[in-house]
Amino acid sequence: MTDMKPTQPTARGEVIAPVIGPDPTLAYGFTPEPVRQPVKPLIFIDRPEPKRRGPLSRLRRHLRTLRHNRPFTIALFCLIAVLMLTPIVFTFLYSFFPKGEITTYLGLRNRYDATKWLDVLFAPSVVSLRQYYTILIEEPQYLKLFVNSAMYGAAILLGQTLVVPMTAYGLSRFTFKGRDTLFFLVLMLMLLPFQVTMAPSVMTLRALGLLNTAWAIILPGIFSPFYIFLLRQFMVGIPGEIIEAGQMDGAGTMRTFVHVVLPVCRPILGAAAALSFADCWNLVEQPLVYLQNVDLQPLSVMFNKINEEGQAVAFAGAALYLLPMLLIYIYFQDDILLGVQLSELK
């Protein structure tokens, strides 16, 4: 009666039971071949499978998926990602080259000879940890600067943890006279380049007796207006209901702060910590001006000076310099993305 293959699902996805054995409607002594196809399980497919099953249709299907996935966007993203990561990857790669090889290689720079190229090295003749050995064990000078930088970072973070969330809380969840003016001033300070207040800062620090001590870096770092701004913008976005619910239960300002606001701020606190430590790790201007004493300088200032002396270990130095930031980034990446997304920066 019907040509329709019985196992083929209909448009609604039902499977018609296959006819097995002689068809009662065709009782003319001519028995149709029994349908050999096994019964497929009940799968609900909306779209019938393509009729042609050649390589061409498979190709077409692949192309459709590919277009759906936007190949040009992906290709562009890949290209940019490679460009962004290349400097980091090569720094780490070259840090495993033997010292001699690096010295020779760097010596080939600045040949202003239009017939010669600087080869791109992809693999060392022998993988060597010699550069790291020199930096970490033979010459303690690098390690000392590394420790200095870490100390500044840790001290600033510790101070910021105590001060910045409280200030942001005061600026965001309270109403009082002059609050907007105060916030306006914080914003203005955030945008001013360091150099604007450089000379008066030096005199202030001198008056306080802090110039040329580690505190000259740490104290202004703690009160950095940017992080007050960042946290304030996040706290402003916390729904009032959460706070009111706490108030109903009798929570005061302190209890609300510790048990409601801070837990909600988890992502932005992580983001701020990561960014702040990165800032400190990258500090150049302040130490140049505030510190005359070489013993107190952080790695960021001295890094290139050491490199001039020991070019052979430059890559291992750079790799060690990058490594903490890389780890911090990997640990805090979700916080940074979420923190920016949820705060009122947008």
Place this chain on the structure above:
Amino acid sequence: MFTRKKTVWLYLAPGLLGLLAFYFVPFFWGVWFSLTDGTIDNKFVGFQNYLDVWQNEIFQLGLKNTLELSLLCAPVIFVLSFLLASLMRKRVAGDGFFRNALLMPYLMPSAAMLIIWLLMFDYGGVVNRVVVALGFERVFWLEGGALRVPIVLLYIWKNLGFSVVIFTAALQAVPESLYEYAALEGAGFFRRQFSITLPQVLPTAFLVLVLAMVNAFKIFKEVYVIGGAYPEESVYTLQHYMNNKFAKLDYQDVTTAAYSFAVIVIVLFLLMYRTKAVRQGESAA
């Protein structure tokens, strides 16, 4: 929201004290400082310092370079981050990895990149290979005006990701139905970006632009890393002028130069403050 609570000052006190000591006092002290002559009597001289500094050729060179460098960086970062964020609005395979690759350099110290940058921009380096492959002559990247290119690229490499992330967050708040409607009407990619996305994210766009501008004034770090304390004339920034004057203990000149510069920054900031981007938070609070 807590109103009429005196306890607020308990929360604000430590932070404000610090801001007062290390930021507000130096700032306003500096204003007064730039109006006096710096001798022992410290006479009030009005705007004489400003007139002197503005006529100084090195100051003019520094100001010109700083403005030019930031005018080079800010629009590039703005346009690139807008386009990339638009592309990232819809999810594709591997976009998480891509976002991380973009944002990671934001945390990387510029100084550590110096050595690899010098290799890339060497006369026989990778960048010149690309230049020759495109059919041009090799360029002396590390000298003269061309030195700006590696510096600006280092700056963009480091700072692009953060703008992209801010933009992406704003773009994800734009309702999808607008795009569907525009697609029905036959608007192409660029048309959609400029007729729908840009107006919708205008406050953010302005914030990103101003932040890019103001941060680009801080490009000194990258210049210092590549060019050193006394760099080529083409990248001698205002900060170099101030640092070098500072080394000569010429505080009056430093502050005067600084405040001339601050005026530019503050004007930009006031423009930004007038936009909703910052104020919407206040009305909500």
